Amino acid sequence: MDAACFLNAADRHCQQQGAKLTSLRRQVLELVLGYDGVVKAYQVLADLQRQRGIAAPPTVYRALDFLVASGLLHKVDALNGYIVCRHVGCNHEGLILVCSQCGRVQELDATPMLALLREQAGGEGFAIAPQNLLLTGHCQGCQA
């Protein structure tokens, strides 16, 4: 799926949720799409400043928060970064695999497993919040 197509899908996705993909949010999403894998807030901020002349941290953080809440992006806590969700619309929770050798990122749908975990944890009185799992390992290309 190329960027333009993804942006259209994102637009529809937001409309279905009653949310608005404003031009600013769309611009931020576009900037994140321009990167291969994990991108950081201040990288996006720098890009935004290049395009708009001026921008402050809250501007980009608010847009990123919105995109995460909408399910268009995922936050990667361990790396203080964000990645584009490649499963928009399927209401999933991500399993994000980071190759510790080459840095590439791969995302699987972890919804079934998290459902099982949630059931098990619920039995112990613990309510697991919606979230992504980040695991490190080696991608196909890096398994000598």
Place this chain on the structure above:
Amino acid sequence: MDAACFLNAADRHCQQQGAKLTSLRRQVLELVLGYDGVVKAYQVLADLQRQRGIAAPPTVYRALDFLVASGLLHKVDALNGYIVCRHVGCNHEGLILVCSQCGRVQELDATPMLALLREQAGGEGFAIAPQNLLLTGHCQGCQA
């Protein structure tokens, strides 16, 4: 296991690895033990300053890094914090549930889940390395 007993076990654990649990590192570990669940670096720093009169961030970060590397603590990325590992020496691969409200920690046996995750990721050509799984949510007391 109480704190004194844990510290002794930690001492033995470090000796077995050829690492040194110096008095500073031991003091930091003791401070982390003094909390119920997740504790942040700057909280430990404040405690250290209360006990020693003066201390700077690198002092506490180096000690924490050492304790994590030794397997005595785990880092909780999503909360920028640290927790005590309760399975020192058993070469575990645990599932740690962290209450994002009160910081308390709970553990589940995640062996079947991790096997499932490995299988799914393996199908995509990704080899997950041994590691701990951290999930956030709300504990029984905080679901009111």
Place this chain on the structure above:
DNA sequence: AAACGTTCTGTTATACCGTAACATTCTTGG
């Protein structure tokens, strides 16, 4: 159109998280 509440964005300032770089002290083996 005018008034209103809501949502979004701009702006300033600041708090929090973590590390680089170098100086000093402590330990350990020869």
Place this chain on the structure above:
DNA sequence: CCAAGAATGTTACGGTATAACAGAACGTTT
């Protein structure tokens, strides 16, 4: 003792994120 390495002290800085308030845009009601 002396040299080499490990650990700690110290200063300074850079990266991450949010609070708080002001202004603009938008849809709704009158």
